[in-house]
Every structure is written in C-alpha cells, then in structure tokens.
Amino acid sequence: MSIAINKNKCVGCGRCMDVCPGSLIKLDGENRAFIKYPKDCWGCTSCIKECRSYAIGFFLGADMGGTGSIVHTEDEGDILKWVVDMPDGSKMVMEIDRNESNKY
Amino acid sequence: MDIKRIQTDVLIIGGGTAGCYAALTLYEKAPQLNVLICEKANIKRSGCLAAGVNALNAYITKGRTPQDYVDYARKDADGIVRGDLLLTMSERLNAVTARLEELGLVILKDENGDYAARGNRNIKINGENIKPILAKAVEKLPNTQIINRINITDLALKNAEVVGAYGIGIENSTVYIIEAKAVLMATGGAAGLYKPNNPGFSRHKMWYPPFNTGAGFAMGIKAGAEMTTFEMRFIALRCKDTIAPTGTLAQGVGAKQINSRGEVYEQKYGLTTSERVYGTVNENVEGRGPCYLKTEGIDKATEESLMKAYLNMAPSQTLKWISSGLTPSKQNVEIEGTEPYIVGGHTASGFWVDTKRRTTVKGLYAAGDVSGGCPQKYVTGALAEGEIAADAIARDIKDKAFVSIEQSDIDIHIEEIRSFITKKEALFTAEQLEEAMQTVMDSYAGGIKTNYRFNEKQLDIADIKIKKLYELSEDLFAADFQELMYIYELRERLVVCRSVIAHLKARQETRWHSFAENLDHPQKDDKNWRKYVNSKFENGRIKIVLRELVGEENSFEHSYQ
Numbered sequence: 001m002s003i004a005i006n007k008n009k010c011v012g013c014g015r016c017m018d019v020c021p022g023s024l025i026k027l028d029g030e031n032r033a034f035i036k037y038p039k040d041c042w043g044c045t046s047c048i049k050e051c052r053s054y055a056i057g058f059f060l061g062a063d064m065g066g067t068g069s070i071v072h073t074e075d076e077g078d079i080l081k082w083v084v085d086m087p088d089g090s091k092m093v094m095e096i097d098r099n100e101s102n103k104y
Numbered sequence: 105m106d107i108k109r110i111q112t113d114v115l116i117i118g119g120g121t122a123g124c125y126a127a128l129t130l131y132e133k134a135p136q137l138n139v140l141i142c143e144k145a146n147i148k149r150s151g152c153l154a155a156g157v158n159a160l161n162a163y164i165t166k167g168r169t170p171q172d173y174v175d176y177a178r179k180d181a182d183g184i185v186r187g188d189l190l191l192t193m194s195e196r197l198n199a200v201t202a203r204l205e206e207l208g209l210v211i212l213k214d215e216n217g218d219y220a221a222r223g224n225r226n227i228k229i230n231g232e233n234i235k236p237i238l239a240k241a242v243e244k245l246p247n248t249q250i251i252n253r254i255n256i257t258d259l260a261l262k263n264a265e266v267v268g269a270y271g272i273g274i275e276n277s278t279v280y281i282i283e284a285k286a287v288l289m290a291t292g293g294a295a296g297l298y299k300p301n302n303p304g305f306s307r308h309k310m311w312y313p314p315f316n317t318g319a320g321f322a323m324g325i326k327a328g329a330e331m332t333t334f335e336m337r338f339i340a341l342r343c344k345d346t347i348a349p350t351g352t353l354a355q356g357v358g359a360k361q362i363n364s365r366g367e368v369y370e371q372k373y374g375l376t377t378s379e380r381v382y383g384t385v386n387e388n389v390e391g392r393g394p395c396y397l398k399t400e401g402i403d404k405a406t407e408e409s410l411m412k413a414y415l416n417m418a419p420s421q422t423l424k425w426i427s428s429g430l431t432p433s434k435q436n437v438e439i440e441g442t443e444p445y446i447v448g449g450h451t452a453s454g455f456w457v458d459t460k461r462r463t464t465v466k467g468l469y470a471a472g473d474v475s476g477g478c479p480q481k482y483v484t485g486a487l488a489e490g491e492i493a494a495d496a497i498a499r500d501i502k503d504k505a506f507v508s509i510e511q512s513d514i515d516i517h518i519e520e521i522r523s524f525i526t527k528k529e530a531l532f533t534a535e536q537l538e539e540a541m542q543t544v545m546d547s548y549a550g551g552i553k554t555n556y557r558f559n560e561k562q563l564d565i566a567d568i569k570i571k572k573l574y575e576l577s578e579d580l581f582a583a584d585f586q587e588l589m590y591i592y593e594l595r596e597r598l599v600v601c602r603s604v605i606a607h608l609k610a611r612q613e614t615r616w617h618s619f620a621e622n623l624d625h626p627q628k629d630d631k632n633w634r635k636y637v638n639s640k641f642e643n644g645r646i647k648i649v650l651r652e653l654v655g656e657e658n659s660f661e662h663s664y665q
Contacts, residue, residue, distance in 0.1 A: 002305070002306075018146055018148075018252075019146055019148050019149045020145065020146075020149075021145040021146070021149055021150045021151070021154045021313065021315050022145065022308075022314070022315050023144075023145060023253060023274055023275070023586060023589075038305075039305055039306075039307055039308065040307075040308050040314065041308060042154070042155075042308050042309070042310075042313060042314055042315070043155075043308075043309055043419070043420050044149065044154035044155040045155060045419050046148075046149035046154050046155070058419070058420075058423070059423075060306075060345075060346070060420060060423060060424060060427070061302070061304070061305040061306035061309070062305070063302050063304045063305050063306050064302050064306045064309055064345035064346060064420075064424075065345045065424060065428065066427070067427050067428065068427070069423060069426065069427035071419065071423050080232070082415055082419070082422075084423065084426050084427070086426075086427065092426055094411065094412060094415060094422070096230075096232070096412055096415055096416065098210070098230060098232070098233065099210055099230075100210065100230060101210050101211060101212035101220075101228050101229050101230045102158055102159070102212070102228050102229065102230060102231075102352075102409070102412065102413040102416060103212075103228065103356075103409040103413070104158075104222070104228070104352050104353075104355075104356025104357055104406075104409055104410060104413050
C-alpha cells in the first residue's frame with residue numbers, strides 16, 4: 001500500500017506533506033515531494049485529495065493483490081472525481097457528489 | 105535540540121475525534137480557559153477518520169432509547185461493560201450528531217426530514233470529509249492553540265498528580281515541556297502490536313490507524329493509572345487484503361457470511377462481533393474456507409452505490425474491485441480477521457474512568473478509544489466522551505493553580521532523549537525490534553498465526569521476550585526526531601503488549617471467542633468471571649485487580665487521596 005508521486009507534476013507546495021497522518025512525505029533537494037517511508041503508508045488518500053497538481057497516485061501493493069492501477073482525485077467543488085488509470089492505458093472515473101450521502 | 109516550555113490551562117493529547125470535540129466543548133463551557141491540542145500528525149486528517157467514515161454507527165434511532173443501546177453493547181460484550189459509562193455516552197449520541205450536521209456533515213434524511221437509519225443504531229452519511237469539518241471548527245476557536253507534529257511521550261507527575269506532559273517536535277527537533285492544570289488523554293488505541301495481515305510492503309494496510317501506537321495507554325500505565333479489560337482485544341472482520349470495513353456490505357445490502365461451499369454459517373456461531381470472527385476462523389480451520397460476504401447477483405445500481413460508499417471511507421477496496429474487474433456483483437467479497445487491536449471504542453480496553461471520564465490519576469482525563477469500559481462508542485461515542493470529559497475539566501479546574509514540574513523530573517526526561525540521539529550507531533533499529541515484537545505477539549499471545557488462541561505457557565514466553573525487547577530498545581539510536589518518535593512508539597507498544605499479556609493470563613475463562621481464546625480455560629465461567637480484570641503498574645510489575653460489575657444505576661466516582 002503506498003503512493004507514487006510524479007516529480008514532473010509536483011510543484012513543491014508541501015500540502016501533501018502537511019496533511020499526511022504518518023509524517024511520511026518530505027521535500028527533496030529540488031523541492032519536490034517524495035515518500036520517505038513507502039511501507040508505512042496507511043492508504044488514507046489524504047495527500048491525494050490535497051494535491052492540486054494531480055501529482056500523487058495511490059496504488060495497491062502487489063502483496064495485497066495490486067495489479068498496477070493507480071488512482072488520483074480531482075477536486076471540482078461539489079464533485080470529487082476519482083480517476084483510475086489502468087495498466088492498459090484506459091481510465092475509469094467515478095464522481096462523488098459531496099452533498100450526497102452514501103446509500104448504504 | 106531546542107527546549108520549549110509552555111503553560112496551558114488544559115492540554116489535550118491527540119486532536120482526533122474525541123480531542124477535537126473536547127476543545128469545542130471547552131470553548132462553549134469555559135471560554136476563558138486556554139486550551140492546547142498536541143497532535144502528532146495534523147488535525148485535518150489525523151486519527152481514525154483520516155480517510156472518512158461511511159456511517160455513524162452509534163445513534164439512537166426513532167423509537168429506541170439510550171438504554172437500548174446500553175443493552176446492545178452489554179450483550180455484545182457478554183456482560184463485561186460499564187453500564188454507567190455506556191448510559192452517559194448513549195444519552196449524548198443524538199445531540200453530538202446534530203452538532204456534526206450543523207458543522208457541515210451531510211446526513212441522509214427520509215421524506216419526513218428524519219435521519220434515514222441503516223439498521224437499528226446507524227445512520228447514513230457522506231463522511232469523507234468528517235475530519236476536515238471537525239478540524240476547521242476547532243481551528244476557529246479563539247482560546248485553542250494547536251501544535252501539529254508534536255509527539256507527546258510522557259506525563260509529568262508531582263505527588264501522584266498529573267501536572268503536565270513532555271513531547272518532541274518531530275520536524276523542529278524541539279523538546280516540549282508543558283505545564284497544565286488538566287490533561288485530557290485522547291490518543292486513540294493501539295495497532296501494530298501483533299503481526300499484521302499483510303506483513304510485507306503493505307504492512308500498514310490495516311483497519312485501525314497504524315499511527316495509533318498505544319501512546320495514551322502506555323503513558324497511563326507508566327503513570328500508575330488503573331487500566332481495564334485489555335484482554336478484550338478487538339479483532340475486526342474485514343475484506344481480505346484491503347482490510348476494508350464489512351458493515352457496509354453486511355448491514356447496507358444485507359450480505360450474509362458464507363463459506364466456500366456456499367453455506368450461510370453465521371447462525372451456527374452466533375451474531376456478536378466476536379462470534380462473527382470466530383465463525384470465520386473456525387470455518388477455515390475445519391476446511392470450509394475461504395469465507396465470503398455474499399454479494400454476487402446484486403444489481404448494477406447497488407454495485408455502483410457500494411463502490412462510491414467505499415471511496416468515502418476505504419478507497420483501496422473500490423480500487424481493488426475496479427482494477428481486478430471482479431466487482432461485488434460478479435464475485436463475493438472474501439473476508440478475514442485482522443490482527444488484534446486494543447481499542448476502547450470497539451471493545452472495552454482502556455483507562456478505568458469514572459462517570460465523568462476522570463482516570464484514577466488526579467488531573468488526568470480520558471476520552472475516546474483510549475478510555476475503557478464503554479465499547480461500541482464509534483465516532484459519535486468518542487465525541488460524547490470528549491464532551492463529558494471537557495465538562496468535568498471545566499468544572500474541576502475553575503479555582504486551580506498551576507503546579508510546576510520539578511526540575512529533577514525534567515532532567516531525567518531530557519537525559520533519556522539525549523541517550524537516544526547522541527549515540528552514533530546501534531546494532532538494532534526500531535523497525536527490527538518492532539518486527540520482533542509483532543512476531544512474539546503473533547506466535548505466543550494469540551495472533552493470526554495461532555487463530556487467535558493461546559495458553560498460559562505461551563503467554564509466559566511472550567512476557568519474557570517482550571521484556572527483553574524493551575531492554576534492547578534502550579540502546580536504540582535516532583538520527584533525527586522522526587526516528588526518535590519511532591523509538592518512543594516502539595516502547596509504547598512494548599509497554600502495552602506487557603499489559604495485554606498480563607490481562608489475557610488473568611482472565612481464566614473464554615468469554616469471547618477469538619478476542620480472548622484461552623486454551624487452558626476454553627469455557628465461559630459466569631460464576632467466577634463476571635468481573636472486570638483491571639491492572640496497575642507498580643514497582644516494575646503489573647498488579648492485577650479484579651472488580652465487581654458497575655451498572656447504569658451507579659454514578660461511579662473516583663476519590664483521590
């Protein structure tokens with residue numbers, strides 16, 4: 001369970017670092033975020049929701065059945081968009097209306 | 105290394121569910137008091153609610169009463185609960201829920217404008233942003249200061265009274281010495297004592313937050329506080345691999361537990377929380393595994409709603425469904441038990457508190473998962489306990505003056521920190537000793553490896569090994585304050601492990617399958633064990649104290665010497 005940070009997209013704002021409940025994300029010498037302790041990620045996706053550059057993706061470790069899909073979120077006001085990039089290049093998008101309750 | 109001294113009327117250790125709500129209450133009840141929240145992460149997404157939560161599971165629905173909730177929790181724990189604590193909590197569940205809605209939480213309503221219930225005690229919400237909502241409200245309080253990224257490691261005591269605490273700033277290499285008139289312990293419970301389900305790369309993909317390391321329990325134990333019911337471990341029944349909650353499937357869409365032959369087995373074992381885990385373990389042991397929640401055949405609309413519901417609480421499960429293509433309508437969801445956690449919000453482990461949530465150590469209060477005797481509190485119960493403790497603090501410290509922490513006590517703490525950071529190298533790392541601890545607990549104290557079962561001889565071995573690991577931890581080396589936090593977290597867990605072992609050994613019966621499955625005493629023994637197992641750490645030893653049950657007719661108060 002961990003995250004992957006795309007260095008080319010990261011702008012070094014530090015929002016992910018500020019919010020991580022495990023203090024696991026740091027800035028490197030080039031002022032880009034990196035996960036210093038990847039095995040310690042809880043998979044809470046807090047950092048992903050903070051990232052305005054969509055630079056962080058969350059994936060399942062191979063030891064828990066991960067097959068390479070990576071998910072990030074896009075904040076569109078009332079809508080939180082979850083975008084899954086599949087290994088074959090396809091995408092799947094799920095939209096959550098923040099004003100709508102779960103049905104179950 | 106810098107040293108910073110702070111004085112505050114009230115110190116709240118942990119800015120999670122209970123801690124945040126205590127701060128909100130303190131501002132309402134006593135706005136003149138200065139409040140300091142020390143949080144080891146950032147209150148915006150710290151604690152159990154970081155990813156969100158899918159339902160509020162402790163609510164008094166229409167036609168039900170607080171007493172019904174007490175009865176339910178008592179039955180689930182087979183009698184070993186504090187009636188007074190459950191009732192005082194239950195009476196507040198609906199008011200704190202209304203407050204959450206005022207703060208911005210989305211709650212589903214029916215056509216009459218009432219909250220739509222999911223089962224007898226649960227209501228449906230969109231809880232993805234529940235923690236940011238709480239945090240935002242706390243950040244607005246003019247009397248409350250929040251320090252993020254500070255790990256409180258010890259309580260400061262004077263004449264057997266808590267007068268403050270010590271902490272380390274993990275990003276600014278600062279030692280904090282904090283004097284307070286009252287300290288509220290709200291750290292949450294303990295994960296990571298036992299070897300987790302996925303011990304490799306995904307070792308932290310557990311249900312309970314891996315950053316809840318039992319700090320509050322350990323600080324209380326070391327301060328001589330009486331603790332209760334550590335033997336009632338919580339083992340959650342969860343979706344395999346992702347360790348995502350199952351309630352949304354079981355209660356939300358009525359999915360039944362079935363074995364690999366397709367037989368519904370839950371009726372065979374009973375429906376309490378521990379029986380559901382035990383049944384799943386036993387079906388596997390007897391060759392009928394793996395076990396599943398039966399979701400095959402649900403319709404497309406239900407499936408989509410389920411996938412969204414999981415995104416709002418445990419997104420790894422939705423990702424697993426999407427990436428494998430094996431969505432719940434196509435494949436039943438495999439389930440397994442987690443490693444055992446010690447968590448007072450689900451089972452009854454924690455501080456032995458009175459009805460006002462005062463601990464047995466003067467000046468120290470406890471709320472939420474760190475507080476014992478009051479299981480099934482979940483989110484709203486933790487809020488309620490934060491409120492109850494804050495009420496008591498506001499009253500108790502009205503005329504109280506600060507008590508200075510002794511310099512000699514400060515020197516001991518600074519020296520301990522120095523000993524970890526001034527070494528240049530060490531044979532072992534905190535990570536290695538943590539793995540060793542988890543292996544010991546897994547093998548000898550009823551972990552996943554032994555199907556949660558243990559006997560007294562195994563517990564004796566576990567105790568010797570855990571004591572040794574604590575000794576070894578004294579020689580660890582930290583290159584920075586984050587590593588220093590890891591050393592303290594390891595030592596907290598080791599302290600908690602010793603208490604868990606002592607409690608498991610003390611209760612000479614099996615009242616709860618899996619949670620405390622004692623092979624030397626495999627039967628329930630109502631004649632001798634309708635009692636609390638409590639403990640106190642005295643002169644380096646854990647002293648077990650058995651206490652009679654307390655019902656809701658009591659208002660249990662501590663008297664301090």
